[in-house]
Amino acid sequence: EPEVTQTPSHQVTQMGQEVILRCVPISNHLYFYWYRQILGQKVEFLVSFYNNEISEKSEIFDDQFSVERPDGSNFTLKIRSTKLEDSAMYFCASRLTQGSGANVLTFGAGSRLTVL
């Protein structure tokens, strides 16, 4: 079964450092998402991406965050200057764009970010 792959599974970084989280969505999917989940809290929407541009973003997704699809397979989330409160699990998800099953999201296993 096709899956969404995320790397790294766990990253530890110092406050103020830049972090890039990587995702390989399912190959024929066209919509891509990033979510985050702070320990013990709900899954929060960060951003959606379609046709090489951001289609929607939440208030959490401020100027320190950026997303990019640098090639035909990777979808990245960059955090420019990490803060302690960025410590969380970050989930990438993708979906198709047409048909009755179009909005079914497939999630990756997540990347755990720990900011010290």
Added chain:
Amino acid sequence: DAKTTQPPSMDCAEGRAANLPCNHSTISGNEYVYWYRQIHSQGPQYIIHGLKNNETNEMASLIITEDRKSSTLILPHATLRDTAVYYCIVNDMRFGAGTRLTVKP
């Protein structure tokens, strides 16, 4: 904010049916209802979705009220491995707090 509301927690006896309700009173006519679950800190896993009609797959059944303002996810024979947080979402792809289902022996 999410457009759905769910009870924060529920218990179910192993082998019995688990019925998880969801309120989506502001759902619009062309929005689907989707159910996902999250086991521990794993990525959310898709379970089932529907628009108007009741749906069934190998994992669960989905009952949607005629006015579409609420739905119920049914796990017909809950097992200990079904212990998870269950999320009901609509087309906005926003997750609420979900329902923590605990299946007890």
